[in-house]
Amino acid sequence: MQIHNLSKENSVLNQFIAEIRDVSVQTDSMRFRRNIERIGEVLGYEISKTLDFETKTITTPLATIEATVPKNDVVLCSILRAGVPLHNGLLNYFDQSENAFISAYRHHKDNPESFEIVVEYLACPDLTGKTLILADPMLATGQSLVATFKALEPFGTPKSIHIAAVIGAEAGVDFLENNLPKDTTLWIAALDKTLNSKGYIVPGLGDAGDLAFGEKLQH
Ligand SMILES: O=P(O)(O)OC[C@H]1O[C@H](OP(=O)(O)OP(=O)(O)O)[C@H](O)[C@@H]1O
Ligand SMILES: O=c1cc[nH]c(=O)[nH]1
């Protein structure tokens, strides 16, 4: 797996990441969602550099000019619910893409430290020969992304697979490396060292879904 950790380079992206982690800024859920969306835009811009390009003739009011534009068929697939603002950010840049949505959530059966990933909803176009971008802000154990990838397999073989994530843990990256096709590319805005006993990234940011949309009751 090829890994691009975008926070290795100083840019305004680091300001967005600092704000989504900061408890004193997290109280503003609109800013939290917008920052995740902005990070999606940055990730989308970086991914776009790896697409295939073609030359088109564009007519301006004064003359014509050759423009080099991406030609891939992109499918954006996000994991509900925390993936929604990241999806919007990617869609701002891949505005002609097709879209897939999947629900994958942690179901705590007996105690808060053990969970299984439940996939209940999936809407997806044909993926054959397309550029698939899987988006989920938090890459903790990596189980949600791998469960999502397996659920998408019946929809066709993509030409290339990109993972777009905001904060990841090293253990989650290792899990993806062992369970996804070798030619997958991971685009991550920040990489943290640790997972706690409940599978939360440390220092991380807490629960991305709750911060974007409010606390949910466990059921
Ligand atoms: O790498 P993993 O260990 O699988 O964990 C990451 C998952 O946890 C979060 O979703 P969550 O289950 O909190 O659902 P939510 O979006 O409804 O909050 C996040 O959006 C990922 O999907
Ligand atoms: O740290 C984590 C891990 C999973 N899901 C989150 O929202 N945060």
Ligand SMILES: [Mg+2]
């Ligand atoms: Mg959550």
